[in-house]
Amino acid sequence: MTVDRTPGRRLFRVVNAVVLAGVVLVTLYPFVNIVARSLSDEFAIRAGKVNLLPVGFTFHTYGFVASDPTFWTNYRNTVVYTVVATAIAMIMTTCYAYVLSKRHLKGRTFLIGVAVFTMFFSGGLIPNYVLISGLGMKDTIWAIVLPNAISVFNLLVMKTFFEGIPAELEEAAAIDGMSTYGILLRIVLPLSKAVIATMVLFYAVSFWNSWFPAFLYMTQSDLFPVTVYLRNLTAGATTGTSVGADATDMTVATNIKAVTMVLTVLPILTIYPFVQRYFVKGVMLGAVKG
Structure with missing residues (x-):
């Protein structure tokens, strides 16, 4: 047996x-x-x-929400913020992780220490607010996408993955005359599809669901992401009267929150099945190689 x-x-x-x-x-x-x-x-x-x-x-409530131009403006903002923030985060995280994966790099320990330090210590809410305001980034997309451009957890996962790629491949490419950027773009990244898909998913979900930075740094409602719209709706700041509804439409005050939640999470649920296999493989590879 x-x-x-x-x-x-x-x-x-x-x-x-x-x-x-x-x-x-x-x-x-x-x-x-x-x-x-x-x-x-x-x-x-x-x-x-x-x-x-x-x-x-x-389906009355779906029609009610769909008729609100503020919802679609905030929804468009969320898509733009997520795409731009994810692209910037992936570029910065990939470059930083690739550098940290080189054991012969001078100052490597210091650079890792700087990244890890930020996992446990930060300047705090008020200094961050003063910094963003002083840089003139309030009411701009940069207040959303730049402060959280690098997640240290994602950085360390990518670093560990890059360290598992055989050094002989890069050495052979260097002998053939390929530059450092050429090796990264033509050798390393094609071999890293799994971890890249995983990091894209991590960043995209994080930025899509984020609401507090926009709530803190945005003062104009037409710049809010849809998560702030949902937050205001839940808090009672957005009601049927704010979109010109009549007394009949006010009866949707309860399930309008549910409709907004469904419409907000729908894109993530649509994309996830296509990257799930990369997600599982990328996390496992980044966890066991080192």
Whole structure:
């Protein structure tokens, strides 16, 4: 009898499957509930009748949100901020990680120490606000994309991955006359698709969900990302009257939050399946190589 067919092994698989199924159900429940609320009648939500399935099925609230020009302006801002911030973050993180992966680099330990230091210590909220204001970046995209351009965690994962690439490949390319940038662009990056896809996902999700920097540094509503729109909606700052709604539209005050949440998370859910295989592979490679 092989190990895989022993009673203990079969019991472990059954218990493992049950536990993981339970974790999946617990994880999915909040999102399914939000989707059900977004498609339900306002009175059914207030009565507490909505659980996993919509009650009083309606798309009225989706139409209500879609008719709000502020929502789409903030949604467009989120897309722009996320794309620009992710591109800048990937360029800076990749270059920094590639440099740190070279053990012969003079000052390498100091550069790693500088990066790691920022994981535990920061200037604080007020100094950061004074700095951003002093640099004239308030009410600009740069207040969103530059302060968080490098995540030290992502940096260390990429560094570890680059260290696992055989040095002989780069040495052979250097002998053939390829420059440092040529080696990075034509040798290293094509071999790093998994970790790059992982870092893109990490950064994109982080910037997409971020709201506090915009809430802090943006004073004009037409510059807000959709997460600040959602925050204001949840806090009661955005109501039906703010978009010219009549008394009938005010009845969507409860499930309009659910609709906004669904529309906000939808792009991430759409993209994730296409990068999932790279995500798992990249995290594992970055974790075990060194």
